[in-house]
Amino acid sequence: MTILAIHQYLTTYLVFGAMLFALGVYGLVTRRTLIGMLIAAELMLAGVSINFMAFNRFLAPDPSVGQIFTLFIMAVAAAEAAIGLSIAIGVYRHYKTVDTEDLVNLKG
């Protein structure tokens, strides 16, 4: 198999899903702001969705189930982004910052 044929194999999609997930984890750990962490979480969700769609295409008996699952992931991601961003805006109004280091009111 040459590099031009890799789109026909399940493993390609799994590896790239894992790569996106790992990029998301890296961003989530190193970001300092709430919005940056949210962007990284969206990357992780995209990696997971690619996995679902790949298994759906290559392995699943009924190929609509994985698509429906990915659709629900998108809906939950939209809800999560709306809530997360409104929390970020609320935090910014209250503390004048979205830096995670400065949000220490609940620290023991």
Place this chain on the structure above:
Amino acid sequence: MNPAATVNAAPGLLTADGLLGLIFLVMIALTLTGGFIAATADRLVRALAGVVVCFTGVAGFYYFLNSPFMAMMQILIYVGAICVTISFAIMLAAPEQKKKSGPVNILSGPLGFLVAALIFGAMAGLALRTEWLPFDKIAGGSVRDIGIHLLTSYSMVFELISLVLLIAIIGAIVIARGGRSQS
């Protein structure tokens, strides 16, 4: 070794299959470049632009996975809705760029990279070493099938996800509105 539908193991570059493979490589490059920018860029606006590029590449992946419908939804929901919402949040809640925009301390960059590399290595290794067994297809997975499933077998989940979205919208309005009069 790998389940594959119609294997043409070595297409020439100037055949239709070869051009398809070339487009797939472009999609991979888009996705990885965008994801890398999104995870590492200093400014949030650049990270957001990286996410837009990355999600467009992911939509291309969905097209290759026999699902133009999901590719369309990916562009519509992620690129069109979520990224625009995030850009509004960046404009509202991060007006001035901080000087200290790197990781929190010296260790968190390398440690984060280590954790991410471990996760990637473990999952990619698992994907490469497992022998995946495909089942016989019992349906086509067309948009019509998705619609029938959504209104029959998954109607309860469909209702619940609508409720979750409604509550999220109301909650977002309530949280973002509070405190406006004080400031």
